[in-house]
Amino acid sequence: MKLIKNQKLGNTVKFIAFIILLSIIILSVYNVLKWKDTTGDYCSSIEQLYNTDKDLIDVVFVGSSHVYCGIYPSILWEKSGISAFDMSVSGQDKYSAYHQIKELLKTQSPKVIFVDIYGLFSDKHDSEGNLYRNLLSMKTSKNSIDLVNDYFEDNEGDKSNFFYRWPIIHTRYKELSRYDFRNNKLNSILRGERIGFNTGSDISPILQFDFDPAELSDKNIAWLNSLYDLSVQKGFKLVLMKTPINGGPFFQSIMDAASQYAESKNIDFIDFNRMADELCLDMGSDFIDGNHVNAYGAAKVTGYLNDYINTNFSLADHRGDSRYHQWDEDLKYYNHEEFLNNLQYVNDLHDLHEALSSEAGADFLAIISVENTDSIINLSHDTCEKLSEFGMAYSEITEGGKWLYSGNTLTKLLDNDSSEGIKCIDLNEFDSLCVRFSGDGSLGNIVIGNDDYSNQDVYVNIVIYDNYLYETAMQKKY
Amino acid sequence: MLFNSFEFIIFFPIVVAAYLILPKRIKPVWLLLSSYFFYMCWNAKYIVLILFSTLVTYLTAILIDRERPAKVRKAILACGITLNLLVLFLFKYFDFFLSNISHITEKIGMGSLSNPFSFVLPVGISFYTFQAVGYVIDVYRGDVKAEKNIINYALFVSFFPQLVAGPIERSKNLLTQIKSIREKNLFSYDSMVSGFGLMLWGMLLKTMIADRAAVFVDNIFSTYSMYGTVELVFGALLFTLQIYADFSGYSAIAIGAARVMGINLCTNFNTPYFATSIADFWARWHISLSTWFKDYVYIPLGGNRKGKVRKYINLIITFLVSGLWHGASWNYVAWGLLHGLYRVIGEVTGSIRAKAYDALHVKKDVFSYNLLKRLITFVLVAFAWIFFRARSLKVAVGYIHRMFTRFNPWALFDESLFLHGLDRREFAILAYMIALLLIVSFLTYKKKQDVGVLLAEQNLWFRWTVYVAVIVGVLVFGEYGVNFESAKFIYFDF
Numbered sequence: 001m002k003l004i005k006n007q008k009l010g011n012t013v014k015f016i017a018f019i020i021l022l023s024i025i026i027l028s029v030y031n032v033l034k035w036k037d038t039t040g041d042y043c044s045s046i047e048q049l050y051n052t053d054k055d056l057i058d059v060v061f062v063g064s065s066h067v068y069c070g071i072y073p074s075i076l077w078e079k080s081g082i083s084a085f086d087m088s089v090s091g092q093d094k095y096s097a098y099h100q101i102k103e104l105l106k107t108q109s110p111k112v113i114f115v116d117i118y119g120l121f122s123d124k125h126d127s128e129g130n131l132y133r134n135l136l137s138m139k140t141s142k143n144s145i146d147l148v149n150d151y152f153e154d155n156e157g158d159k160s161n162f163f164y165r166w167p168i169i170h171t172r173y174k175e176l177s178r179y180d181f182r183n184n185k186l187n188s189i190l191r192g193e194r195i196g197f198n199t200g201s202d203i204s205p206i207l208q209f210d211f212d213p214a215e216l217s218d219k220n221i222a223w224l225n226s227l228y229d230l231s232v233q234k235g236f237k238l239v240l241m242k243t244p245i246n247g248g249p250f251f252q253s254i255m256d257a258a259s260q261y262a263e264s265k266n267i268d269f270i271d272f273n274r275m276a277d278e279l280c281l282d283m284g285s286d287f288i289d290g291n292h293v294n295a296y297g298a299a300k301v302t303g304y305l306n307d308y309i310n311t312n313f314s315l316a317d318h319r320g321d322s323r324y325h326q327w328d329e330d331l332k333y334y335n336h337e338e339f340l341n342n343l344q345y346v347n348d349l350h351d352l353h354e355a356l357s358s359e360a361g362a363d364f365l366a367i368i369s370v371e372n373t374d375s376i377i378n379l380s381h382d383t384c385e386k387l388s389e390f391g392m393a394y395s396e397i398t399e400g401g402k403w404l405y406s407g408n409t410l411t412k413l414l415d416n417d418s419s420e421g422i423k424c425i426d427l428n429e430f431d432s433l434c435v436r437f438s439g440d441g442s443l444g445n446i447v448i449g450n451d452d453y454s455n456q457d458v459y460v461n462i463v464i465y466d467n468y469l470y471e472t473a474m475q476k477k478y
Numbered sequence: 479m480l481f482n483s484f485e486f487i488i489f490f491p492i493v494v495a496a497y498l499i500l501p502k503r504i505k506p507v508w509l510l511l512s513s514y515f516f517y518m519c520w521n522a523k524y525i526v527l528i529l530f531s532t533l534v535t536y537l538t539a540i541l542i543d544r545e546r547p548a549k550v551r552k553a554i555l556a557c558g559i560t561l562n563l564l565v566l567f568l569f570k571y572f573d574f575f576l577s578n579i580s581h582i583t584e585k586i587g588m589g590s591l592s593n594p595f596s597f598v599l600p601v602g603i604s605f606y607t608f609q610a611v612g613y614v615i616d617v618y619r620g621d622v623k624a625e626k627n628i629i630n631y632a633l634f635v636s637f638f639p640q641l642v643a644g645p646i647e648r649s650k651n652l653l654t655q656i657k658s659i660r661e662k663n664l665f666s667y668d669s670m671v672s673g674f675g676l677m678l679w680g681m682l683l684k685t686m687i688a689d690r691a692a693v694f695v696d697n698i699f700s701t702y703s704m705y706g707t708v709e710l711v712f713g714a715l716l717f718t719l720q721i722y723a724d725f726s727g728y729s730a731i732a733i734g735a736a737r738v739m740g741i742n743l744c745t746n747f748n749t750p751y752f753a754t755s756i757a758d759f760w761a762r763w764h765i766s767l768s769t770w771f772k773d774y775v776y777i778p779l780g781g782n783r784k785g786k787v788r789k790y791i792n793l794i795i796t797f798l799v800s801g802l803w804h805g806a807s808w809n810y811v812a813w814g815l816l817h818g819l820y821r822v823i824g825e826v827t828g829s830i831r832a833k834a835y836d837a838l839h840v841k842k843d844v845f846s847y848n849l850l851k852r853l854i855t856f857v858l859v860a861f862a863w864i865f866f867r868a869r870s871l872k873v874a875v876g877y878i879h880r881m882f883t884r885f886n887p888w889a890l891f892d893e894s895l896f897l898h899g900l901d902r903r904e905f906a907i908l909a910y911m912i913a914l915l916l917i918v919s920f921l922t923y924k925k926k927q928d929v930g931v932l933l934a935e936q937n938l939w940f941r942w943t944v945y946v947a948v949i950v951g952v953l954v955f956g957e958y959g960v961n962f963e964s965a966k967f968i969y970f971d972f
Contacts, residue, residue, distance in 0.1 A: 011667040018942060025946055029954060158960075164484045167959030174903065 032180050033169045035136035038089040039068055039194045042179035045088055046137040047187040049104055052085065056324060057108040058315050059084040061192070061305075062101055063116025064092040066243040069292040070272075071114075073191040074334035075302040077327040080310055081317030085110075086192025089137065091130030094119030094223040095154075098230070099147035103138050105234055112237045112313055114270075114305070115227055117258045120220045121251065124155045135162050136169070154219065178430050186469075189329045196288060197295045197341040203283040204290060206276045209249040213256035221261070228265055237313070241270035243301060244281055246290035270308070272301060279304055295338070336363060336468055343464070344474055349386035352462070352476065357408050363468035366390075366405040367433060367448075370397055371416065371455040372440045379459045383478055387460060402435040402446070406467075430470050448472055479519035481731045482684050482958060489516065490735060493638075497739055498665060505659045506629050509739075513638035517601070520642075524600040527565060532635045534561050535610040536628060539617040543624035555618045559611055566607045569597050574806030602642030604803055608770055610635050613649040615774055622649045630656050639735040643728050645746040645766035655741050664740030668934060673737030675941070676930030678948045679918070680730030685956030686911045688724035691716040693899035693957065699867055702877045706886030710877060712895060717867045718860040719912060722751065725764065734930055749923045751859070754851040756820040759859055767803070771796050790825065794818040804866070809874050813865040820858055907955055 038044045045068065059082055061071045067088035076082040085108075087100050097119050104110070125131035135151060138144040145163060152159035161167040172180070216224070224240075231238035240262045242255050255271055262269035272279070279300045281287075286297030293301060309315060318324040339360040346352050355361050368390060384397050391410035392403060400416035404425075413435050414423050422436040427448070434447045445454040446463060453475055455461040460478035465471075479485050493512045500508050518525050538558025542551050567575075573593055580591040613634070616622045625631040634653040640646075647653075655664065698705060698713030705713075729746035736743045746766050753759035760768045776796040782789040794815065801814020834840075841847060861878075868874035889895060896902050918929060925932060933941055 007667075014938070018945070021942065022946055022949065025950060026953070029950055033954065160484065161960050166484070166953055170954050170956070170959060173954050 030166075030169075032176065033172045034165070035132050035169055035172075036179065036184075038133045038137050039065065040090070042177075042184040043186050043190065043194065044137055045086060045190075045192045046100070046103070048190050048192055049085065049087065049107075050139070051188045052108070052191065052326060053323065054107045055109055056083050056318075056326075057085045057104070058082060058111050058318075059309060060087050060101070060104060060108075060110045060113045061085070061116070062087045062092070062097050062113060063243065064088060064118045065090045065194075065292060066118055066245060067092075067116050068192055068194040069196065069288065069294070070243040070298050070301045071305060072193045072195065072295070072298050072302050072334065073327065074193065074195075074331045075299060076306050076309070077319070078331050078334075079303070079306045080315075081319035081324075082306070082309060082315055083318050083324055083327055084191065088116075088192055089130075089134050091125055091127060092116075092119065092134060093122065093125060093151065094220070095147055095150045096134035098223065098226055099143055099150070100134075100138070101227075101230065102143050103141075106143075110236050111315060112239060112309065113231065114239045114241050117224075117240055117242050117255065118245075119223060120216070120254050120258060121247075123219060132168065136165060140165070182429065186333070189326075189333050191327065191330045193298075193330075195295055195298075195334055195337045197337070198288060199285055199294055199296075200287050200289045203287050204246055205283050206244060206246050206273055206281070207248075208274070209252040211249055211253050211256075213260055214250070214253040216254075216257050216261060224258070224261055224265075228267065239268045239270065242272060244272045244276060244287075244293055244297065247273075268312070270305075272304075275304070295341075333468075335360060339363075340466065340473060347476065349383060349460075349478065350389060353386065353389045356405060356464075362407050363466065364406075364473065365427065365465040365467050367413075367435070367446060367453070367463040367465065368392075368403040368405060369435070369446055369455050369461040369463075370400045370459060371437075371445070371461070372400075372459050379478075383460065400437075402437075404433075427465060428467060428470050431465075433465075479516055481728065481735075482681060482956075485519070494738055502660050502663070506633050506656060509638075509659075510629055510633045510636065513633065513636040513641060516638035517636065517641055520601045521598065527569070527600050527603065528606060528636055529632075530565065531562055531607055531610050532628075532632045534558055535614050535635070536625070536631050538614050539624035539631075540626070542614070542618050551618060555614060558614050562607050562611055562614075566603055569600055569603055571802075571806045605644045605646055606635055606641060608767075608803075609646050612646065612770055612774060613653070616649050622653070625649075625653055625657070627657070637736070637741075639732040639741075640743055643725070643732070644764075645729060645732065645744050646770050647743060647766065651744055652741070666740060669740050670738050671941070672930040672934035673734040673739075674930070675933035675945070676734030676737060676928055677731050678734075678945060678952075679929040679933075680727040680732075680734060681952050681956070682911070682948050683723040683727030683730065683915070685952050685958055687908065687915060688720045688727055689957035690900065690904060690908045690911070691720035691723070693904070695720055695867070697898040699869075699873075699877070702873070702880060705880070706884035706889060707881055708886055708889035709895065709898065710881040710884075714860055714864050714867075714877075714881070718751075718856075718863050719915075721863060721866070722747075723915065730929070733928075737930065745928070749919045751856055752852060752919065752923055753855050753859075754848060755855055756817065756824055756858060759855055760817075760821075767800070771800055775799055786825075790822045793821050793825075797821065808871040809865045809868050812871055812874065813862055816862045816865060820862070 036042050036044055036047065038046055059076070061067050061073075061084065063086075065088065068086045071084075071086055073082075073084035073086060076084045085104070087104050089096060089100065092100070097115060101113060101115075125134070135144075135148055138147070148159050148162040152162075227238060240258060242258070245251060252273065255273065259269045259271060261267075272281075281293070281297055281300060286293050286300065288294045318327070339355075343352075343355055343364075346355050352366075356364055356366055368387070370387075379397075384394060387397055388394055390403070390405050392412075396412075402413040402416075402423075404411045404413055413425075414420060414437060416437045422434055424432055424434040426432050431449045436445055438444060441454070441456045443452055443454050443456070446452070446461070447454075448463065448465065451472065453461070453463045453472065455477075458477040462476040462478075464473045464476065466473040479489060489512075493509075496508055497505055514525055514528075517528060535558060538554060541554045542558075546554075576591055576593050584590050613622070617624050625634070630653065633656050634647070634649065637647075637652065637656070640652075658664065695713055695717045698709055699717070702710060702713070726747040733743045733746070744766055746764060748762040748765065750759050750762035753762050776792055779792040779795060780788055781792060795818075797814040797818030798811060799814070800817075801810045801812070804810045804813070835842065864877055864881075865871070865874045868877055893902075896905060900908065921932060922928060927935075933944060936944075
């Protein structure tokens with residue numbers, strides 16, 4: 001009898017141990033396969049929210065890509081020490097906006113929440129990717145289940161796939177990459193924004209329309225009411241807004257209707273379209289495309305919001321408070337991106353050396369390769385002089401070779417006539433640099449990761465590697 | 479509710495946990511309710527058909543079991559079977575029957591006939607009808623006593639692991655075990671371990687092989703007129719693997735699920751593609767159906783007791799009925815006929831072949847002889863599957879015609895095979911899984927045990943490694959989810 005009892009106990013222990021083991025493994029695999037993107041390139045504002053320390057956020061901007069492209073918390077931090085966060089996901093629908101605010105309120109107690117009313121323009125996602133970004137990014141909880149239920153109450157589709165998630169995410173085994181196995185550091189650094197300096201072309205100007213406001217649908221009114229009720233219930237100030245968008249008369253009539261709604265509820269409403277001239281928004285320089293401002297446009301929009309917040313709310317300036325170090329990191333990243341953007345326009349070798357030797361340049365590595373030295377006469381004296389500023393002797397330049405310039409220090413990697421064959425160094429946890437000399441202009445002479453950056457038909461080749469973002473930033477050839 | 483669904487992953491542990499905890503007298507009721515719930519997840523109203531079949535065969539058996547004149551018992555049996563088969567006919571064959579009649583009436587100028595009934599085929603109707611009919615015949619023959627307890631009997635007809643696609647159980651096996659649930663504890667840790675392993679193997683076969691092969695097969699069969707010999711041969715061969723992995727996978731899950739609860743279902747597959755003849759194939763493929771047809775069709779027709787010619791006729795009839803059982807369409811009839819012809823030709827030429835082998839001094843106890851026999855059997859079976867998979871007889875004939883007339887060997891080398899739904903990576907996964915299937919089949923063939931039992935015999939670390947690898951493999955590499963629609967088991971349609 002005792003033997004049977006012991007056997008039963010042993011079997012139960014085995015069973016429980018197996019379930020625990022299986023759960024751990026399945027959870028680990030889930031973490032690899034799970035959806036990790038709300039703005040592209042493995043950047044997730046939801047992850048950034050989860051990585052933000054508790055009870056630090058004072059201001060939240062909720063919306064779609066218009067928000068993460070147009071409002072930079074780093075600028076608010078730099079200007080006034082405001083701890084802001086962009087709770088923005090590509091194509092954010094109204095259901096997601098509401099539940100993502102609820103998710104944020106689980107750990108944060110913001111004083112003001114600005115909601116971009118883009119959700120009023122559509123009830124469903126046309127892009128499968130945006131549907132996944134919005135419905136699969138939150139941790140599984142009652143709130144995430146409520147979001148799926150609310151979305152599919154008004155839209156067709158198999159919501160069980162979004163509850164279980166595996167039916168959607170398991171096919172990601174075909175596209176796994178480095179950030180599925182290692183955290184993207186931007187998800188720890190950023191506070192929701194997506195910084196971009198590129199400028200679109202041929203963008204039509206934002207026109208002003210003065211038609212009668214449209215009538216808001218019942219769903220839209222219900223959504224706005226739910227936001228208002230939530231603000232009353234949770235005690236934050238709700239502000240409605242619309243970031244600049246080249247939407248035409250239909251969009252403007254909806255925005256005007258939202259403005260009327262806001263007035264009826266005594267909610268502030270900021271229509272950046274109506275303020276395009278006041279903010280001097282230039283379609284030629286401040287926009288990525290018709291619907292998204294770039295970093296220059298974002299500086300204007302965020303600058304206005306900075307003034308608006310300072311005028312209407314008395315929020316504490318948190319600069320210098322170590323608990324808010326994540327906003328310092330955020331600002332550092334902004335500066336890094338700005339530096340990187342400027343660096344691409346630096347072509348003179350002297351200026352390049354100056355830039356890379358600066359404080360901001362310390363995040364970059366430069367792999368300098370000189371080849372075709374038999375005809376080095378083609379390389380101007382000026383170029384050789386400027387190259388020697390990096391620290392190499394003139395004679396070394398004429399002999400050719402590969403160097404690594406980092407933090408004002410030059411290291412010789414390989415002579416062109418070296419018998420070493422190949423030299424490899426690990427740049428970081430992801431990328432390795434391998435240099436060799438298989439002949440002037442040969443492929444494979446400089447390889448980072450799986451990409452070839454060899455000189456080919458140039459004398460001096462400088463590959464600039466961003467060791468802050470772990471990626472090759474640019475290549476300069478002379 | 480599909481076995482390879484998240485709903486089943488939730489449903490099954492709940493059923494098993496409650497089954498273990500509940501008092502013995504409640505267990506059959508719980509299993510019955512769970513079985514009805516399981517079935518109603520497809521189409522709640524069709525539960526009426528199961529209830530009807532259950533009630534009719536339950537009463538028929540009780541009436542037969544009483545002492546009555548033989549004629550009366552026979553009449554009751556005929557009534558009971560007819561009522562059951564009538565339902566099957568109405569829901570499965572009436573449309574086929576009417577469309578053929580209509581074809582004739584149109585030809586002779588009487589116009590077409592319209593079908594007053596428009597039903598969706600009830601899932602598993604052929605399986606539970608045959609199981610119930612088999613039971614009534616067993617009672618009539620005196621092989622078993624009529625079951626008086628309606629709960630026991632209803633559970634026998636609707637036991638959820640095998641309700642929708644078999645194995646078609648005999649009352650001697652399943653009903654006897656169900657009756658003993660109230661008396662003894664059927665559950666054991668060993669049976670749970672073995673059953674769980676078998677279920678996992680079934681899941682792997684279904685999601686990693688059958689449904690992956692289906693992507694290619696569906697593409698090829700739906701637009702066969704675009705392809706040449708290479709694609710069409712690959713399509714036929716992959717369907718041969720697909721249907722085996724699909725149906726044997728389903729059977730493995732069904733048998734495993736029942737075994738977890740301590741109930742042993744009959745073996746349904748025994749490495750059929752290792753068969754050395756068509757007769758051998760049918761002794762290994764869908765065994766529960768083959769033996770059903772043998773016991774309730776072939777032997778009552780006279781079997782081999784009335785001379786060779788009659789035996790051949792009986793074989794052809796049995797296979798024709800078997801073809802029709804699989805589907806109300808001429809391509810299924812053709813498939814059955816082809817297998818019948820294989821059998822008859824095999825029987826007729828048996829002695830001639832034996833003489834030829836002797837004359838040519840062919841060694842029969844060597845590997846090459848057995849391999850050749852297996853390969854020939856495999857090719858014959860694979861060829862016949864074309865009729866089974868094609869939407870119609872016309873498509874099957876067109877497919878075969880093209881297969882023999884559009885020779886395009888370059889398709890083997892220009893990578894065009896990767897353009898039909900399975901890219902190089904997916905093909906590689908499928909190839910690895912087929913290799914695994916071959917190895918496991920070889921082991922089960924040699925050891926004469928199923929995968930569940932073989933796994934249960936292994937050391938804990940090995941067993942757990944296999945369990946975890948299969949579960950994670952199925953979750954990640956299995957064909958299921960948003961971009962995959964053909965997840966239904968093939969045999970649910972029969």
